[in-house]
Amino acid sequence: MPSPEGGTASEAGPPPIDTRFVRHVRAFAARAIGVIYPPSCAGCGGATADPGALCPSCWTGLRLIAAPFCPRYGTPFALDLGIDTLLSPRAIAEPPVFARARAVALYDDTARSLVHRLKYEDRLDLAQAMARMMSAAGKTLIAEADCVVPVPLHRWRLWRRRFNQAALLARPIARGGGRPFEPQALARVKATRSQVGLTRAGRAENLQGAFRVPPTQAARIQGRRVLLVDDVTTTGATANAAARALLRGGAASVDLLTFALVGDPAG
Structure with missing residues (x-):
């Protein structure tokens, strides 16, 4: 039978898919998965009502960071002195290369468990839930950013781990904030040794020359405000090295957003 365009019915392509039917199939599949693999x-x-959620015990164990905190490092203050621009002693003595840092929680108990399960137990499904919390904690930074860049892994470490946890967190943060996601804008060109056990000075020395903006990617960050994303801030050495490379590569400024922050509240 001829089609309106002059071809036969068989040439007109398959009939349109009923979107309601597709939604029903997806909902049924989600319920079936929920029965086989309970949230x-x-x-x-432990058991929860929703996938990726925290049980009451873990939620109360998450040491969320809230104001007041140091505007540079994002470290919470033990006391509220009523001064929003007050810097921590460390920020005065050791100003970071990045402009501002924010994190969801202190790296303790639940936060450590979440990071470890994502990073070392291949729980990639946790990235979405963690990214949502990071988006809330870094709302201002995301709104003022021109693009989102994850801290990269060296190619050999990426090959062994098979994924970059920073990129898994950065992608939904960028998508949710309507910002360009630039995973290739920064490269890790030096295979550094593990930072575990190194002093603050040792970490900084270990990361010298570790990052570079590839010449082919420079236009993606030129004159732009970059939001750098990672899973944990320990001493800030990695973020400083990455931010320094981004600034040298042409970025206008660099802010930092991580899930967890190592360290006690600032004095």
Whole structure:
């Protein structure tokens, strides 16, 4: 039978898919998966009502960072002195290369468990839930950013791990904030040794020359405000090295957003 365009009915292509039917199939599949794999707590693995949620015990164990905090490092203050621009002693003595840093929680108990399960137990599904919390904690930074760049892994470490946890967190943050995601804008060109056990000075020395903006990617960050994303801030050495490379590569400024922050509240 001829089609309106002059071809036969068989040439007109397959009939349109009923979107309601597709939604029903997806909903049924989600329910079936929920029966086979019941939702579990992202922190401890216990039963929860929703996938990726935290049980009450883990939620209360998450030491969320809230104001007041140091505007440079994002470290919470033990006391509220009523001064929003007050810098921590460390920010005065050791100003970071990045402009501002924010994190969801202190790296303790539940936060450590979440990071470790994502990073070392291949719980890639946790990235979405962690990214949502990071988006809330870094709302201002995201709104003022021109693009989002994850801290990269060296190619050999990426090959062994098979994924970059920073990129898994950065992608949904960029998408949710309507910002360009630039995973290739920064490269890790030096295979550094593990930072575990190194002093603050040792970490900084270990990361010298570790990052570079590839010449082919320079236009993506030229004159732009970059939001750098990673899973944990320890001493800030990695973020400083990455931010320095981005600034040398032409970025106008660099802010830092991580899930967890190592360190006690600032004095």
